[in-house]
Amino acid sequence: MLRQSTPVPSILLHPLKSILRTSMFSIALAIAAAGDRSLWNLADRTAVVTGGSKGLGRAIVEELLDHGCTVLTCARDVSPLADLLSREAGGRCIAIEADVSTASGRALLVSEVEARFGARGLDVLVNNVGTNLRKASVDYTDDEYEMLHATNQASAFHLSRGCHSALKRARGCVVSVSSVSGSSNDATGAVYHMTKAALEHMTRYLACEWGPDGIRVNAVAPWFIRTPLTAPLLAQEPFHDAVRRATPLRRVGEPCEVASTVAFLAMRAAGYITGQVVGIDGGMMQEGFRYVS
Numbered sequence: 001m002l003r004q005s006t007p008v009p010s011i012l013l014h015p016l017k018s019i020l021r022t023s024m025f026s027i028a029l030a031i032a033a034a035g036d037r038s039l040w041n042l043a044d045r046t047a048v049v050t051g052g053s054k055g056l057g058r059a060i061v062e063e064l065l066d067h068g069c070t071v072l073t074c075a076r077d078v079s080p081l082a083d084l085l086s087r088e089a090g091g092r093c094i095a096i097e098a099d100v101s102t103a104s105g106r107a108l109l110v111s112e113v114e115a116r117f118g119a120r121g122l123d124v125l126v127n128n129v130g131t132n133l134r135k136a137s138v139d140y141t142d143d144e145y146e147m148l149h150a151t152n153q154a155s156a157f158h159l160s161r162g163c164h165s166a167l168k169r170a171r172g173c174v175v176s177v178s179s180v181s182g183s184s185n186d187a188t189g190a191v192y193h194m195t196k197a198a199l200e201h202m203t204r205y206l207a208c209e210w211g212p213d214g215i216r217v218n219a220v221a222p223w224f225i226r227t228p229l230t231a232p233l234l235a236q237e238p239f240h241d242a243v244r245r246a247t248p249l250r251r252v253g254e255p256c257e258v259a260s261t262v263a264f265l266a267m268r269a270a271g272y273i274t275g276q277v278v279g280i281d282g283g284m285m286q287e288g289f290r291y292v293s
């Protein structure tokens with residue numbers, strides 16, 4: 001046993017000091033993390049959400065505003081946003097008319113990002129715009145095929161790279177809205193499935209390419225969510241019933257349930273998550289065969 005007066009050999013003292021230092025540092029970090037609410041909010045962050053006038057995009061815009069972001073959004077018609085814009089009189093919500101399926105629409109949005117967020121950079125880019133035409137593969141016209149690719153896939157790729165330098169300045173993140181159709185067959189048309197699969201692989205690829213720039217890249221993959229896009233289908237009760245039966249939670253999702261996941265992925269709380277596609281599907285993707293007698 002070492003008495004107080006006995007000098008501790010330095011060969012013992014050095015590792016002891018280092019262990020103490022390391023554990024004090026870990027405790028300090030843990031205390032700081034537990035008390036650091038900025039892990040769980042987006043105060044003073046900047047965000048772009050494409051297609052924010054309706055459906056999921058609108059819910060994401062509102063969620064990010066609630067967490068303290070300044071949000072720039074777009075749609076081809078922004079008039080449905082009039083109520084939100086008047087409510088956000090502080091100017092934290094900005095809406096412009098831009099068609100992101102076209103190069104000129106994307107250029108307009110990117111120039112707004114540079115003009116409004118400038119040296120500050122862009123913290124969050126949400127590639128939400130997407131649409132669908134449900135048809136047999138042989139029935140798509142060339143124009144319909146091109147429109148679906150331009151709207152669902154090319155828009156996200158070109159906007160992401162258009163915003164790359166702004167994202168890099170803020171060490172920001174990209175969240176794209178895919179679908180369960182990106183990795184399964186739910187019979188909503190081959191082209192929609194193809195575009196969502198491409199979006200998911202873009203997510204994995206860019207996460208690796210842009211990780212060294214400090215940019216995280218993730219996607220969410222919802223199943224049926226109640227929005228204007230799905231309203232006509234869900235209005236058909238036999239179809240709605242089939243959706244419920246295919247879903248372990250026995251209901252469709254709500255836009256706020258997608259918006260909250262997107263917000264989480266944008267937060268520092270998700271700071272080590274990149275290259276992931278997060279399912280928001282009531283368990284639908286886990287459901288296999290079930291015999292109910």
Ligand SMILES: NC(=O)c1ccc[n+]([C@@H]2O[C@H](COP(=O)([O-])OP(=O)(O)OC[C@H]3O[C@@H](n4cnc5c(N)ncnc54)[C@H](OP(=O)(O)O)[C@@H]3O)[C@@H](O)[C@H]2O)c1
Pocket residue numbers: 050051052053054055056057074075076077078098099100101128129130131151177178179180221222223224225226227228229230
């Ligand atoms: N709802 C679901 O069940 C579900 C499930 C899985 C995945 N998703 C995906 O979630 C995303 C949003 O779907 P949603 O159901 O919210 O659709 P939605 O209700 O049809 O809303 C689409 C939004 O995007 C805008 N938009 C459409 N095309 C645009 C374009 N070319 N340029 C700019 N804005 C455009 C629309 O406004 P304008 O028409 O005025 O342009 C609107 O604000 C899509 O990517 C969709 O594939 C949805």
